[in-house]
Amino acid sequence: MKAATTTLLRVLRRRHGLLLALVLLVGAASGAAAQRTVDVGVILDRSTWVGNMSWTCMELALDDFYADDSHARYLTRLKLHLRDTGPNAVDAAAAGVDLLKNVGVQAIVGPQTSTQAKFLARLGNKSSVPIISFSADCPSRAGLTPYFIRTAWNDSSQAEAIASLVQKHNWREVVPVFEDDDTNTKFIPDLVDALKQVDTRVSYRCKIHPSATEDAMKAAISSLRHNWTSVFIVRMSHALALKFFQLAKDEGMMGQGFVWITAYGLTDIFDVVGSPALDVMQGVLGVKPHVQDTVKLQNFAQKWHSKYRLENPGTSLSEPTVSGLYAYDTIWALASAAENATYVNLDFGPSVTKNGSTDFDRIDTSKAAEKLRGALLKVNFSGMSGKFRIENTQLASSYYMIINIVGQERREVGFWTPEFGISGSLNMKSDINTIIWPGGDHETVPRGWLLPRNKRLQIGVPANPGFGQLVRYENGPEGQKGFCIKVFDEVVDNLPYQVLYDYHGFDDGHGNSNGTYDELIYKLYLKGFDAVVGDVTILANRSLYVDFTLPYTESGVRMLVPVLDRRQKTAWTFLKPLTADLWLGTGAFVVFTGFVVWCIENHEDFKGRRLRTTCQELL
Template structure:
């Protein structure tokens, strides 16, 4: 009998067919599709399902669902039951290898790790299959996805049943290539596969399908009288629909008699150059791709040369066949099934699966892994430490040599394991973390412990005060942290001296003092400017003005300008707030003893070259070096007692000025040494303490979930709370009032003061615009002279103001008032006359002063003082 390849070549060369249907497997299709591409003849396959063939040539049509269409259904099953690890068993052929890329990507998307890949060749012996199964039985994973052909699949399950791999705790999922032929298997194999899950394209029932199956069974049993059962596979339905589609397309393009001759033996495989180019093939190809109808297998609809994916059944092998336990579609995921109305593609609400019977005839969902193998207990490594043993402490009885492990982390781990929904036997094994000489290597103790878990030779996990770091996470998996992270700085406490002569300055910090003084002077200057031209009390020699500016904000002097009154009112409001706040802060300081750290800034420790301490073998060394500390400044400490002694000595006496430790231990340390030390500065961010498991361990997810459950309880609610309340550095600094607290009131008084000055200057400029214009436009003077003249003009009294226009009074009284003893110009004195006469040189009427010059004779002087008063 000629091979399908030879028959196809003969049909293309001699018969000159317009289409070929039927490459049965991917290997045949890979060669025949090349022939079709050369001759422009469509190659149609209803059984070659490898995804790799799709984009090789446009003349290949896949009327069967591609294997990668089912990976979504398989990955959804894995995700639904939260299995974290999977073993894949596949056939080492084009059929098996073609599915692997899509399957691996789907598992990666749901965060499921592929623990092992077993590729079985078609020529595999029973011994080879047994060896693979024994290798897989020693692993932790108990979830297996099988993608094999019928012959290999039946042998695999028969052997797996014989060595106990189809018992309780195991999960087996088969692809549609094996599930579709379940009725063709031997009854003993089906019995061995009880509890297996499988996926298969869902075929909707119809009258046409039922009629066809009846006729097909009748025909099949007539041709095969010895057959016990006649079931048509989905490939048969796809073949039927393919022929119908081809016939419809041929009728559309006018191909009347397609010739198919499978008995021709005249084949010349070597001569491919004689193949002619089909004229009808391209038209037929286009007609096939456009053909759409409702066939026996469902909707026949080709998209990019392949059958459009449909829904998949999730089947459970029970008894002599299978039972549907769910339906999967790409748009809705997994559900129990469609509505009663088959035309409706929506799902019923509720649970995703119907009841499933798992291997071992159990209805309990397997956890998907088994630790440890062969009944061994889980080996938990715990670090042996000299000090800081609150989280983990290992003691050995000298009489019985028995090991006792205790501590906060041990108690939490015991509670977490007890909260798991299954029993997990384990035992603690002390891990000697080396001598003190290895402390120079950052984190060497705990890094060695983590690395032992990575090797999985002596330990299966590790429990203790192990901080989660990025470097360690590269080798192992950590659970969620059960204790908070962070590195805190601990320093000794000193008490504030309330008997200091400078205590009265401490209620306000330096910035607030300076701001108060600045606004004090600003307010005095503003009032002096606003009152100088209208109030005789604000006139006099320069020394009088300076003293007045400094004295006025504290005095009770009256002002006559409304603008000055507004400035003074706002200032009094600020003074009231400042004085009351100062009084309250000072009273608090004198009544309550304040605590202060010896140092609150890391940069000060670095610049002074002080020694600082850290835990032996911790990774804090890298953090401290990153801050700027030199290696010579770092001193490792082993126990609480050593740390206490070193802090009391101080850096100058061979001790340390500060000690850096993780937040949980810092909290415990401060509780034990209450009143002696305190935590200051920021907390340097790190991850917390976590339990260590090998990379990809399925226990990580379950233990992390149990940690959340346990830590939400009240048992460990006070884990991070100190028994001794010591204020931190932030609360200490807050005992002095800061400028930030009074920024609003200072901004308010400053804005009001500046606004009043601007209004005053605008009014002065407007009232004296003519005179100022003359002085500015005088081209004979310099800029400095003009400025001097303007200032001199401003220094004169404003006779138009209310104090100088009070009504009818004698000229002499008004002039004497204006010329009171001690009053002089800010910039220059009035010129003295050489006249020896005493008395008034000229007078003005009582109605007011004119532009004439009033001369007043000083009775105590031989010279006459002449005062010019502008109108």
């Protein structure tokens, strides 16, 4: 390089003089500075619609950023190096090593899945290179290393939105239905915690393996039918969800009385699959990040549609999903951070492990990438997906939108905001729009529970209770008697639907009690009975295990017994209750009252003489 420069100077001096040579060299140096390149690796699975859609968004983001007049004088230029790794996590890790060792990238954008994020997060921590994901769902990945950054919303806020929707409709028990993969490892516990905050119980979790057969999925759906709740929260991949809802529809679980809520990620199925998903998911509610519809977004969607359809003919995807907008904003933020970061030589520093036996051990650290990470965490702008600001290595979340599947459209019925919870408006508390529930009902909100198919309630009755007038259990069809039994029978008869039940005594088979009342309550808690009817006292320790109805008798014990009156009765018997103290008190009040009346009659101010004189003078 030095020899070439010396030769160039010698030629320029000979022909044009020293001044011209210096001018050209300064100009060349300025041009080199303007073309400073910041290499960024991109790891995607181009065999998926997410990978293709995201790559199109990234390319457009790069073009739009440097076409902007305000960025024309930037001295840095982002260069993307794509690696199509497929879904395999090991291949993604190998691509990460290649980008770090052979390309010297200062950041890696990807990985699509949380499983891939596990491997690449370790690479980022070792090399000080930020690993940036816009689609890895699991929020726990952000806590693996400070060099792993999620440019997508935290799923915990989505859990709060779903819990608020459940609370609004007073559903007391729900069942999560989710794909048994790494994506839901942290989301489901977050969801359960959020539901606990609104006093909603999760008594059962339905896991479905990603490679589940049709018979396995039917068995899972059948298990849902044997639970009391009819409110289900679903989160799984698009292909698995489409089969699941089709089987659920065949089993009659997409009809009246059921509630289905889909978490974000699955909500995009309507953009990707289209009519097949809409046909089998009628009445389903969905939660997705709210993106403000702007002219800028509309123009971008048109450009994206033309480019994506050209590169992917025959696709059913008509517009970029929120994940694609995250990918767009990620590249925009990186390009801005590259300009704002203090320039450092792109050479990687020496590896901490000098004599490692693998490429992973010999990965060097990058000071330039560390500077880029610091600048990225400070980026703040309004992007396609909304406000772009990193908090705790994740994109700060904002508002969620509630959608309802009706016919062939997705109706917007409301929003969730941290200030107002579930509301029909983003700026104030208001009623949400009418929801069309599964089965086409829009007037009656589902109760949230249904009797399991062919289910008879097993009602426990105390044996040998304290008072037979309240409850008494004897063997035989008419053995249940007492006031409590009559109340329960009357309540069930007045329900607007049929409830089948059988009484079972809590006895040892010989007519004796099988334990104490506390043991009876605990057996109910262990689901040995569906309910207990009897003279069970409401105590604090029992309330920890079961729910009690409101008392329908007064608390306490009373006895009504006949009394033989042996007192003599005469004409003066009525005077016997009047004691000497009462007679003395009565006499004292009579004397005091007479004294007050006498004082009033003999006092000058209360006499009528002056009033009569005044009246005569007026006449």
